[in-house]
Amino acid sequence: MSPELLPIKNIVIVGGGSAGWMTAIALSGRFPEKHITVIDSTVIGPIGVGESVTGVVLAFVLDPLHGLTLGEFFRRCEPTFKLGIWYKNWHGPGTEYLSSIEAPAEYFPHRYPLHIEEFFAQAAADGRKLGDVLLYSQLMRAGKTDFYRNPDGSVSREMGGASCQFDAKAFAAWLAEVAAKRANVTHVDDIVEGYVQDAESGRITAIRTRSGREVGGEFFIDCTGFHRLLLGKAYQPKWKSYADHIRVDSAIPMQTPYPEGKPIPNYTVSAAMPHGWQWQIPTQSRLGKGYIFSSRYVSDEQAVAEFRATGVDVGDSPTILRFSPGRFEQQWVGNVCAIGLSGVFSEPLEATTIHGQSVQIKLLTDLLLLHATQAAMPVLAATYNRLIAAAHDDYVDFINFHYHTGRTDTAFWRDYQQPEAMTPLNRERLAKWQHTFPTREDFAPNLTQVALLNTNLNIWAPMLCAFGLLRSDAAQRVVNGSRYPAQLKTNLARYLNARNQILANGLTQAETIAYFRAQP
Ligand SMILES: Cc1cc2nc3c(=O)[nH]c(=O)nc-3n(C[C@H](O)[C@H](O)[C@H](O)COP(=O)(O)OP(=O)(O)OC[C@H]3O[C@@H](n4cnc5c(N)ncnc54)[C@H](O)[C@@H]3O)c2cc1C
Numbered sequence: 001m002s003p004e005l006l007p008i009k010n011i012v013i014v015g016g017g018s019a020g021w022m023t024a025i026a027l028s029g030r031f032p033e034k035h036i037t038v039i040d041s042t043v044i045g046p047i048g049v050g051e052s053v054t055g056v057v058l059a060f061v062l063d064p065l066h067g068l069t070l071g072e073f074f075r076r077c078e079p080t081f082k083l084g085i086w087y088k089n090w091h092g093p094g095t096e097y098l099s100s101i102e103a104p105a106e107y108f109p110h111r112y113p114l115h116i117e118e119f120f121a122q123a124a125a126d127g128r129k130l131g132d133v134l135l136y137s138q139l140m141r142a143g144k145t146d147f148y149r150n151p152d153g154s155v156s157r158e159m160g161g162a163s164c165q166f167d168a169k170a171f172a173a174w175l176a177e178v179a180a181k182r183a184n185v186t187h188v189d190d191i192v193e194g195y196v197q198d199a200e201s202g203r204i205t206a207i208r209t210r211s212g213r214e215v216g217g218e219f220f221i222d223c224t225g226f227h228r229l230l231l232g233k234a235y236q237p238k239w240k241s242y243a244d245h246i247r248v249d250s251a252i253p254m255q256t257p258y259p260e261g262k263p264i265p266n267y268t269v270s271a272a273m274p275h276g277w278q279w280q281i282p283t284q285s286r287l288g289k290g291y292i293f294s295s296r297y298v299s300d301e302q303a304v305a306e307f308r309a310t311g312v313d314v315g316d317s318p319t320i321l322r323f324s325p326g327r328f329e330q331q332w333v334g335n336v337c338a339i340g341l342s343g344v345f346s347e348p349l350e351a352t353t354i355h356g357q358s359v360q361i362k363l364l365t366d367l368l369l370l371h372a373t374q375a376a377m378p379v380l381a382a383t384y385n386r387l388i389a390a391a392h393d394d395y396v397d398f399i400n401f402h403y404h405t406g407r408t409d410t411a412f413w414r415d416y417q418q419p420e421a422m423t424p425l426n427r428e429r430l431a432k433w434q435h436t437f438p439t440r441e442d443f444a445p446n447l448t449q450v451a452l453l454n455t456n457l458n459i460w461a462p463m464l465c466a467f468g469l470l471r472s473d474a475a476q477r478v479v480n481g482s483r484y485p486a487q488l489k490t491n492l493a494r495y496l497n498a499r500n501q502i503l504a505n506g507l508t509q510a511e512t513i514a515y516f517r518a519q520p
Pocket residue numbers: 014015016017018019020039040041042043044045046047048049050051052053168190191192193223224225226227229251253321323339340341342348351352353354355357
């Protein structure tokens with residue numbers, strides 16, 4: 001058989017931040033017959049930010065093929081449960097809304113084509129704010145999680161889609177340790193200095209390191225973060241900038257101790273600032289804080305002063321990270337595929353980045369690499385590029401919408417309110433939602449259900465409610481027009497019943513963490 005048609009056996013991952021080590025763990029569990037080499041320099045190390053994530057991280061830890069244990073994750077990586085994001089000041093000083101992250105249909109006895117739309121419509125038609133109806137919003141206020149003790153002392157439910165906040169650096173270090181024990185994973189601790197590229201095929205054949213090694217392979221995964229050492233350098237794919245629609249480009253990350261005696265929050269705070277926004281992300285032992293701002297509108301000195309004015313001790317010379325929101329148009333070219341920051345980054349709002357990298361890993365491990373030969377690579381790359389582009393453009397639409405709040409106190413906010421600052425799809429959606437109730441069809445099509453590619457109505461609804469876009473007249477039309485009014489009523493009743501039970505009996509954040517820390 002032509003070597004072009006043989007399954008690839010040797011995969012080289014370049015870079016060992018969370019993207020690199022998550023990829024190594026996923027590939028080694030799924031493909032025991034393949035050999036995986038991770039080249040990463042402990043001298044350089046991961047970026048060390050990225051602490052608020054979606055449900056994908058807990059799902060990753062729980063995946064039986066990954067061979068990880070939940071108790072170890074809770075002891076090593078300091079996760080806290082995240083039930084949503086508490087938005088402050090986005091509509092002006094003193095305003096707030098809760099954006100809980102949940103899937104209400106989990107409690108519905110009846111699934112029919114519009115069950116979710118009608119559920120949200122029923123809540124909006126009654127004139128209630130979603131934040132007052134949804135379980136996770138209420139749990140955010142109560143400081144509880146949706147785990148509760150049964151009368152026999154057991155804890156009630158499976159992990160479901162729980163999101164978390166964690167120590168991202170400790171996570172990468174833990175995964176590296178686990179991977180080192182795998183027979184089919186080798187870690188080369190060395191500095192990457194270049195690569196060998198076959199002149200005829202254009203394929204990469206080996207990575208060159210500072211100590212003089214040449215590490216050969218058939219498929220290469222670029223996980224070098226913002227260093228962008230492989231895909232960008234070897235193939236120079238076109239860069240698609242998101243800068244028109246994502247106007248922040250700088251961050252001042254900090255870590256602060258908890259205020260004495262305060263319970264650990266079960267949410268991320270996102271507080272609007274004069275030229276961007278501030279995050280507050282709790283791990284078990286500290287609070288990560290950061291100011292994301294736009295260098296187009298404010299100097300570093302002024303940004304530091306604005307951050308300091310919120311009571312944060314920024315020290316004398318705080319770190320300032322820069323980024324260019326955008327992505328390579330192709331994330332997989334030849335035999336090189338990018339995962340994580342090496343191929344794409346927009347900004348941290350709504351924690352889409354580690355989510356996105358998990359989507360990329362799932363596409364590779366669950367769908368594409370199973371069929372990988374050199375001959376198949378161009379068609380696999382085409383699928384990957386199409387899906388990943390759609391996913392990240394969707395995240396940008398979602399993030400971009402958050403800024404359209406009407407806030408106009410600085411040039412940064414005024415410019416963000418201009419129609420051209422909205423993505424074209426968001427402009428279309430906004431016009432539509434003046435007349436209709438949002439439905440799932442308004443969001444990017446669910447191109448793959450395996451990788452949880454797109455955002456959906458569940459995640460948009462709390463924001464749309466806060467923006468006055470779950471109009472009660474449109475909501476009433478949806479409810480009146482329901483084809484299944486009896487089922488809608490039962491779904492709502494069951495949801496509210498479950499919500500009240502869980503609210504009454506839910507464990508606190510501290511109790512839930514202690515429970516999971518004690519697991520094997
Ligand atoms: C300000 C900011 C805030 C963020 N907040 C969030 C958030 O809240 N939630 C979220 O999901 N994501 C967030 N992210 C994104 C998140 O940090 C990343 O997606 C995540 O950490 C994965 O990074 P990575 O592995 O791609 O890159 P990195 O962590 O940078 O890893 C790159 C690796 O490449 C290695 N490397 C680089 N050059 C060489 C070389 N020459 N030789 C050998 N090895 C090399 C390094 O040692 C390192 O281990 C944020 C990002 C930024 C910039």
